[in-house]
Amino acid sequence: MSSSYKADSIEVLEGLEPVKKRPGMYTDTSRPNHLAQEVIDNSVDEALEGHASEIRVTLRKDGSMSVSDNGRGMPVDIHKKEKLSGVELILTRLHSGAKFNSDNYKFSGGLHGVGVSVVNALSETFEVFIKRDGKLHHMSFKGGKKQGKLTVKDKVGKRNTGTMIHFKPDASYFDSPKFSVSRLKHLLRAKAVLCPGLRVVFQDETASKKEENLFEWFFENGLEDYLSAELESLELLPEMHFTGLRSARDEAVDWTVQWQGESGQLITESYVNLIPTTQGGTHVNGLRAGLLEALREFCEFRNLVPRGIKITAEDIWDKCNYVLSAKMIDPQFAGQTKERLNSRQAVSFISGVVKDSFSLWLNQHVT
Structure with missing residues (x-):
């Protein structure tokens, strides 16, 4: 250990590096369930504001997860100050988002502004598909680092909007890389209960043939x-x-x-x-x-x-x-x-x- 303590000794962590350095400060590292919750909460916020009526969650056999909604879709236009697309800003900067005032979300999950960017940082692979403005946009990351620019993959109907995120947690950050299915089901059912009129669908591709693998919740009276x-x-x-x-x-x-x-x-x-x-x-x-x-x-x-x-x-x-x-x-x-x-x-x-x-x-x- 060096006895000198000077300005050059100070380490400045930029982008998503603070999350990788101290993941326990940002998420529960016992299992990746909290990562799932962060992504699901983004979709639920769309439902809370009346922009989404359905959320679908799929747990894949390889340990990855997909979360999709029929909300407005993450913003894909360029941020005037940062000169980055809205989706890249959300996924690569800790304190970015549209929830710091009530213009876009009256009720949302808080002011920490770290949510889905933490998921990106702690994932082996991360992909986002956005249906917005009549186009299907795509962007991918590995270890939190983008693998290319936001691209347009296809055309979609003008009214066909929403976001789909597919991510695989990096096992090195967690005691167990496997999602707790029971906790996940409880969380998803609770979201449907708390948001009457929201349909929540969960498909568990890791379940055995004898087990039920498709669940759907919809409550009119919560x-x-x-x-x-x-x-x-x-x-x-x-x-x-x-x-x-x-x-x-x-x-x-x-x-x-x-x-x-x-x-x-x-x-x-x-x-x-x-x-x-x-x-x-x-x-x-x-x-x-x-x-x-x-x-x-x-x-x-x-x-x-x-x-x-x-x-x-x-x-x-x-x-x-x-x-x-x-x-x-x-x-x-x-x-x-x-x-x-x-x-x-x-x-x-x-x-x-x-x-x-x-x-x-x-x-x-x-x-």
């Missing part, structure tokens, strides 16, 4: 149908769900809550702009606070709790199943993997609307 199916074998107290949907100018929340009679495995799922937040965050804190405040007021008004006894959060949170879907502009997450929401405004908005809704629900269901 969260409540999903939670009901998950809890159908359990005793529920009460039997009816507490379900609600509220929106404001810059945020919205959709939830369903159900209590079970006995202790056991709980369904506790939360999402922000359809991205799973497995570690919860401020939106879950808001749900919890709203439920607690409403129940306390209800019990105090009706003298249901002995003097000196105070209802705690655990009293209402124990045996509580929920699916919570928050949508907001510029969500702030704890890290690049977006597993925990940090946006402070989520607590006040969600706790307020949940409290009002739960208070009304409690008074409507007095027995």
Whole structure:
């Protein structure tokens, strides 16, 4: 180790090199599922804005994956400042994208701006096919480096639009290069649940001949149908769900809550702009606070709790199943993997609307 520390000692990593140098800072390196999620989230963002109605995901026998949608297609025109096509900019620069303001996407997966470029950096091969402006465009990469310019491969109908990404994760960056199919199916089903009207199709070419390999999800009534199916074998107290949907100018929340009679495995799922937040965050804190405040007021008004006894959060949170879907502009997450929401405004908005809704629900269901 050198004892000198001068300006020349400073290493400047450009392009996608920071991702290759420290992949664990940008993705979960146990398996490449998070790479799949980044690509899928791009397609889901198109659906959230009403530009896509179908997403197809195919897991290939060679360990690669294809994700396609019928959205607008990634931009192929030249960026005025950077002098690169929009798609090349998105795939080769960490902090680039159309999600830093609300002009193109009102609700999207966050402001980190690293998503699909990380997938490109950590993939052995990466191809993108774009149907836009009556043309089929194509660009390919190896190890994050482009193999040629964006080219036009064919003509398509003017209304035939969308993006298809095909990538093969580089095994050297992951503990296991294989996708977890069970986790992938759970994620895709959740996307369909959280985005009513979106058709999600998954084909698993790695499945054996005896196994089912084609799955399709489409939900007209989202969260409540999903939670009901998950809890159908359990005793529920009460039997009816507490379900609600509220929106404001810059945020919205959709939830369903159900209590079970006995202790056991709980369904506790939360999402922000359809991205799973497995570690919860401020939106879950808001749900919890709203439920607690409403129940306390209800019990105090009706003298249901002995003097000196105070209802705690655990009293209402124990045996509580929920699916919570928050949508907001510029969500702030704890890290690049977006597993925990940090946006402070989520607590006040969600706790307020949940409290009002739960208070009304409690008074409507007095027995």
